[in-house]
Amino acid sequence: MNIDLKELTQLAPIFRELFKGYHISRRDPELYTQLSNLQDQYRALFKSLGYELTCDTRGFYYFVPEQMGAQVNKTAQRLALFTFILVEHLADQGRDPLAVLDGGSLGRDELPPLLEKYKDLFLQAEVTTQDELEEKVMRRLTQLGFASEDNGVYRFLAPMHRFLDVCLAVQQDRDLAASLHSALPLPTPVLVADDGEDDIVLIEPVADVASEESEEDALARAMAEEREAQEIDA
Numbered sequence: 001m002n003i004d005l006k007e008l009t010q011l012a013p014i015f016r017e018l019f020k021g022y023h024i025s026r027r028d029p030e031l032y033t034q035l036s037n038l039q040d041q042y043r044a045l046f047k048s049l050g051y052e053l054t055c056d057t058r059g060f061y062y063f064v065p066e067q068m069g070a071q072v073n074k075t076a077q078r079l080a081l082f083t084f085i086l087v088e089h090l091a092d093q094g095r096d097p098l099a100v101l102d103g104g105s106l107g108r109d110e111l112p113p114l115l116e117k118y119k120d121l122f123l124q125a126e127v128t129t130q131d132e133l134e135e136k137v138m139r140r141l142t143q144l145g146f147a148s149e150d151n152g153v154y155r156f157l158a159p160m161h162r163f164l165d166v167c168l169a170v171q172q173d174r175d176l177a178a179s180l181h182s183a184l185p186l187p188t189p190v191l192v193a194d195d196g197e198d199d200i201v202l203i204e205p206v207a208d209v210a211s212e213e214s215e216e217d218a219l220a221r222a223m224a225e226e227r228e229a230q231e232i233d234a
Helices: 011-019 029-037 039-048 074-092 097-101 108-117 119-124 130-143 158-179 215-233
Strands: 052-056 060-064 105-107 147-150 153-156
Touching: 011 029, 011 039, 011 060, 029 039, 029 060, 039 052, 052 158, 060 158, 074 097, 074 108, 074 119, 074 130, 074 158, 097 158, 105 108, 108 119, 108 130, 130 147, 130 153
Parallel strands: none
Antiparallel strands: 052 060, 105 153, 147 153
């Protein structure tokens, strides 16, 4: 593909934002519009430089981190954990989590009761005070393009779907395991020390290498056994 650098007038700011882990969405109209209009050229250019540009059809762009592994860095784990907590908290209140996390908002005044209710979980992420919650979680959400903040109100943006997808996948695994009356172990995030906290790595959890049967194989076996049982009953 022939790449005309003269057309890529927003190359510098686009690369700068993507390189630091930011998610470019419609909230950034100038950058987003150029990426959308010249997507193939930008993807080809970044690929030649060793970067993979991902376009999510729900309206945002980001770089896939070079190093993908089973362990998630601290920032990603904190943000994922916060999303899990918020989904459960909103559901308990009778509010639609998807409506809130897909363009909805959360007030700063809602953080203290959230922190108190799930203090044991937040402790795993080294978050014990509201200041730490705002610094380590909410500020990172805004810095990386997952949310915006205005006068104490956090509005969630399209990139939050990356974390929502993980939540929904885990919930589907739980529902499936329950429907099969299975005792399959379900993966949980691992909190590890990582110097590169800007990279957001969301991957499918990996089964314990010491196990003779992987979770994927165990799930497939359980589904096969369920089908056999249904055939016998029929």
